[in-house]
Amino acid sequence: MTASAPLICPSILASDFAKLGAEVAAIEAAGADWVHVDVMDGHFVPNITIGPDVVKALRPHARIPFDVHLMIAPVDPFLEAFRAAGADYMSVHPESGPHLHRTLRRIRELGAKPGVVLNPATPVEIVHEVMEEVDLVLVMSVNPGFGGQSFISSQLRKIERIRRMLDQAGSKAVLQVDGGVNVDTAKRCVEAGATALVAGTAVFKGGPGVYADNIRALKGA
Numbered sequence: 001m002t003a004s005a006p007l008i009c010p011s012i013l014a015s016d017f018a019k020l021g022a023e024v025a026a027i028e029a030a031g032a033d034w035v036h037v038d039v040m041d042g043h044f045v046p047n048i049t050i051g052p053d054v055v056k057a058l059r060p061h062a063r064i065p066f067d068v069h070l071m072i073a074p075v076d077p078f079l080e081a082f083r084a085a086g087a088d089y090m091s092v093h094p095e096s097g098p099h100l101h102r103t104l105r106r107i108r109e110l111g112a113k114p115g116v117v118l119n120p121a122t123p124v125e126i127v128h129e130v131m132e133e134v135d136l137v138l139v140m141s142v143n144p145g146f147g148g149q150s151f152i153s154s155q156l157r158k159i160e161r162i163r164r165m166l167d168q169a170g171s172k173a174v175l176q177v178d179g180g181v182n183v184d185t186a187k188r189c190v191e192a193g194a195t196a197l198v199a200g201t202a203v204f205k206g207g208p209g210v211y212a213d214n215i216r217a218l219k220g221a
Helices: 017-029 052-061 076-085 100-109 125-133 155-169 183-192 208-220
Strands: 007-010 035-040 066-071 089-092 113-118 136-140 174-178 196-199
Touching: 007 035, 007 174, 007 208, 017 035, 017 052, 017 208, 035 052, 052 066, 052 076, 066 076, 076 089, 076 100, 089 100, 089 136, 100 113, 100 125, 113 125, 125 155, 136 155, 155 174, 155 183, 183 196, 183 208, 196 208
Parallel strands: 007 196, 035 066, 066 089, 089 113, 113 136, 136 174, 174 196
Antiparallel strands: none
């Protein structure tokens, strides 16, 4: 369990795609800690979003870290491109390539911080095997592929288990949650041990004038 306010990582999947640069600048000004970028390929997940060229175009619009969640398979051929585009964190799914350990090592070699992502049905034991290789563990509290889904409450137990694993190992990895995060579920995630929250609709609803209020509400939850 953590006593400090969580990092808030707005997912630009919920932003106005016609104004992406302005949206990224607006969430930084509103107090966001990271920019969360959902990369989907229409193969690993049933949706297509953005590629490295868009990340590169957005990078000058904010100084805070770009947290790039790679929902693509195979993932290895795209690591260099996303790092060159400006990704600070790159998170991958164990299911998106045959050699998770090698993939995480490659992300670090490229100068980014590696993360591992657990889908609702992905076992937590995977974290044990790559504990020394990750700076981020992302628990999906929805099935990946679409924004606006409802929170899967059973994932709170997974968050608790991973929190214990990280603490017992002395790991400083960020424990992030993504999916259905709002003021109510944010509180439950932090109580379970999360230190970072990805939020889409909960941040971007209402437009730029209320982004700061939305982020404060999540931090205070």
